[in-house]
Amino acid sequence: MRPSVPSRLAPYALAALLLAAGWxxxxxxxxxxxxxxxxxxxxxxxxxDLLAMGGDRYFNGGRPLPYLEDRIxxxxxxxxALWLPSFAPGGPLGYFTAGYLALAACGLLAVWLLRRLPGSDPWWLAATPALVVYAGLNWDLLPIALxxxxxxxxSRGRSGLAGALCALGVAAKLYPVALVPGAAALLWRRPRDLARFGGALGAVLLAVNLPVALAAPESWSWFFRFNGxxxxxxxIWEALPFALSPAALNRITAVPLLLAAAAAALAAWRAGSRGDASGAAALRLGTGLVLVTWITVNKVWSPQYALYALLAGALAAAPRWMMGALSAMALLDYWTAFAYRARGMDPAFRDLAVHPGEWLRTALHLAFALWLARALWRAARAPAPELS
Incomplete structure (x- = not known):
């Protein structure tokens, strides 16, 4: 039976309400x-960040070209995405509203797409109160939609389009690369589709990045040098009683991330032998596992990364109570992060609230990663079809 119009519109209406509250x-x-x-x-x-970084650059009448005149x-x-709203009229409010509307459109588009992705649960993204605080904190809804x-x-066999969209996501933030290990393994038995996916991925990445890299190599590479x-x-690394160098952190955090990527690839390759539905399920679960592992072990945590955990839950159609727990943690994390800064990085508040919050968040995300790993393991272990 086809759902009624109100039930079909409900996730969009709720997401729009949360996005409006955020604005x-x-x-x-x-x-x-x-x-x-x-x-x-x-x-x-x-x-x-829209208002903070926009104010650093555009609210006094200037409009420096990204990378050519402005290191980002x-x-x-x-x-x-940071630069284009500077053309909007209305000063700081017009700039912010233009950027926020674009991000809200990305959020609603992501919900619409999740409803067209078999086996996913769009309510994880449409109903989380984290949208109120994180939709406009940074630009993550753009790579999430991509x-x-x-x-x-x-899922519809359009591997070239998938590679192009993945490349655009990576050109916005690196996190969409989480789907590449599973996608490549899933397409391994279909060399033509794998070539289309990889070719489109490489071509779009080059088309977007190469002109900027050639015109302003120092500014273009600043993203990699800055994060390195x-x-x-x-x-969680900040909450440890001892400090690790950036180089050590880079090496340590790479290990669980590579293990998650290998698990995603292996599961998608094995499940793909049983048909499209099994392979698609493993791809969704593997992508979610890589995303959650990445944000959990990353040496840098930004509060809006909670959206990637919620995306992983939507892809896995995880139990809704998990969405409630992750959403509550996301709201607590937001309050703690900015209350700490409002208190001038007070050491007492750090020790009593910030560091315990970092431990709690990490424990919760690790538990979710283990749930995803278990679901992925089950998907990979399902028996192969018998040969006739």
Whole structure:
């Protein structure tokens, strides 16, 4: 029986309501542009990188070209997402609203795409209150929508389109590369589709990055150099009683991430031998496992990374109570992160609230990663079809 119109529209209506609440909270900061913005935003639990970074660059009448005139610590598409709203009229509020509307559209598009991805649960993304605080904190809803779009394209046999969408996601943030190990393994037995996927992935990455890399190599490579030299920030590594160098952290965190990627590839390769449905399920679970492992062990934690855990839950159609737990942690994490900054990085608040929160968040995400790994293991172990 086909769902009624209200039930079909319900996830979009709820997501739109949460997104509107997020805009109403964050838009208040447009009245405090420039240097005063950050302390005001921290004190009022209303921080957005859109207003902070836009105010650093555009609110005094300038419009420096990304990378050519302005070094940006993000990949190329996010540099464009930061710059394009500067053409919107209306000053800081117009700039923020233009950028936020684009991100809200990405969020609603991701929900729409999840409804077209068999085996997923769009309510994980549509109903989480984390949308209120994280939709406009950074630009992550853009790569999230592109990731889901790539998975939908793969589920429909459009491997070239999937590779192109994945490349655009990687050109916005690196996280969409999480689907590549599983996708490559799933397509391994179909060399033509694998070539289409890989060819489109490489061609789009080159088309987006190469012109900027040639025109401004130092600015383009700043994203990689900046992140390579960062130490532990807001992550479980910061809560340890001893410090590790950035180089050591890079090596240590690479190990579980590579193991998760190998597990995703192996499961997709094995499940793919049993047909499209089994392979697609393993791909969704493997992508979710890589995403959750990545954000859990990463040396740097930004609060909006919670959206990637929620995306993983949507892809895996994990139990809704897990969504509730992760959403509650995401809200607590948001409050802690900015209350800490509002208190001037007070050591007492760090020891009593921030570090315990980092341990709690990591434990919760590790438990979720283990759930995903177990589901992936079950998908990979399902018996192969008997030969006739």
């Amino acid at each position: 109403a909270n964050l838009a208040r900061g447009a009245a405090h542009p420039g240097v005063p913005y950050r302390p005001w935003a921290f004190a009022h639990q209303s921080y957005s 610590e993000y990949p190329v598409l996010l540099g464009l 990731t889901v779009g790539a998975l939908v394209a793969l 030299q960062r130490g532990a920030e807001n992550s």
